[in-house]
Amino acid sequence: MRQIISMLANRINSITDELVKATVRKLAETYIGIVAESVREAGLQQERHSRRHIEIVLSFIHLLAERLAVNRSPSYYASLLHISPVYLNEVVKEVTGMSATLYIRNELILQAKRLLVYTGLAVKEVSDRLGIDDYAYFTRIFTQTTGISPTTFRQKNLE
Missing domain, CATH: 1.10.10.60 (Homeodomain-like)
Structure with a gap:
């Protein structure tokens, strides 16, 4: 999980076009939100x-x-x-x-x-x-x- 987040951060930091950077950042935040929700549901079950x-x-x-x-x-x-x-x-x-x-x-x-x-x-x-x-x-x-x-x-x- 840390490796994926690190890869996303590196990808975002390497982008020079601000519009593309903002789009990738929002997609990454959405992905992290979905993963966090899944982890939260799994935690409830445990x-x-x-x-x-x-x-x-x-x-x-x-x-x-x-x-x-x-x-x-x-x-x-x-x-x-x-x-x-x-x-x-x-x-x-x-x-x-x-x-x-x-x-x-x-x-x-x-x-x-x-x-x-x-x-x-x-x-x-x-x-x-x-x-x-x-x-x-x-x-x-x-x-x-x-x-x-x-x-x-x-x-x-x-x-």
Whole structure:
């Protein structure tokens, strides 16, 4: 893994065309993100949690990835999984260390960060794409979670 990352870094550093360099950098970041997600899922499975709890959390994560812009309520996902919201929260907290609500918020902010960095969408369009109609509410949640506004986040990550 280290060798692959080293090869990617060397490749990026050897490119002179800034547009190509930016493209390769973004592709490398995407690849690393995919690998990190796989490692995270594998790590969840290796911990000493019951198989049922791991299945619930993985199902929750997959549903969340598909429907984050549709609904951000833990009770919505609990109903899709045919379990109670309280049980979903207990299981998610046991396996991930955070409540279902916090997990959903973190995923929302992660998606927002990706859209801000990898697309040219305006902040309002990012908010709309994530299913948040109130742009001010989105900005407030993003700022509370990250400590900086969406616009500032984009500027810092595009430098």
